[in-house]
Amino acid sequence: MKNDSLIMTCGRPLAQCLEEIEAFHGFKAPGMVLGLFMVHRAQELIGSGIEADVIVETRHCLPDAVQLFTPCTVGNGWLKILDWDKYALSLYDRHTREGCRVWFDLAKARAFPVLYQWFMRLAPKKSLPLEMLLEDVLAAGPAVLSERSIQVTDFYNRQKKDRINICPDCGEAFAAVQGERCLACQGKGYYRSRSQPS
Numbered sequence: 001m002k003n004d005s006l007i008m009t010c011g012r013p014l015a016q017c018l019e020e021i022e023a024f025h026g027f028k029a030p031g032m033v034l035g036l037f038m039v040h041r042a043q044e045l046i047g048s049g050i051e052a053d054v055i056v057e058t059r060h061c062l063p064d065a066v067q068l069f070t071p072c073t074v075g076n077g078w079l080k081i082l083d084w085d086k087y088a089l090s091l092y093d094r095h096t097r098e099g100c101r102v103w104f105d106l107a108k109a110r111a112f113p114v115l116y117q118w119f120m121r122l123a124p125k126k127s128l129p130l131e132m133l134l135e136d137v138l139a140a141g142p143a144v145l146s147e148r149s150i151q152v153t154d155f156y157n158r159q160k161k162d163r164i165n166i167c168p169d170c171g172e173a174f175a176a177v178q179g180e181r182c183l184a185c186q187g188k189g190y191y192r193s194r195s196q197p198s
């Protein structure tokens, strides 16, 4: 792939998308650049005017690319993350659940050794300078992706907001399923207090 001011990804010039990644992440994270191509391909396949939800199959990098380049976020419930460490995402019509799955194809990636080594965690990070890696990712682009049409059969349910209680000890609202008191006040929290509330 050449000339990233002419190539369009996710409705804008690739160069602009790369700047957005840098602004969001602090640098042009290769995983997010890869994710950008994946989101772009999935959007092309599903077509415009579809109310789409997304499922990603890894916690690493890919969720950020989805949140940056689609309206789907963890917070609005349109993005679901499966912690499977698979570099794949599915974009699907939230009404019909028909859509497409796009994934990083290892067989295709073998043609891009730096990218392959980085992805498979075969080489220490320091031996793969970011510039070199980024060059390989941009050279590869959609050439390392595969895709298929799918019907989503599970994990499509939105997490509903449940009933809440007020904790008699700390006075904070919390999910009622936790019981009478919030988990923190039951001694099952993740912190201890180092000062009085103020």
Ligand SMILES: [Zn+2]
Pocket: 167, 168, 169, 170, 171, 172, 181, 182, 183, 184, 185
């Ligand atoms: Zn409490």
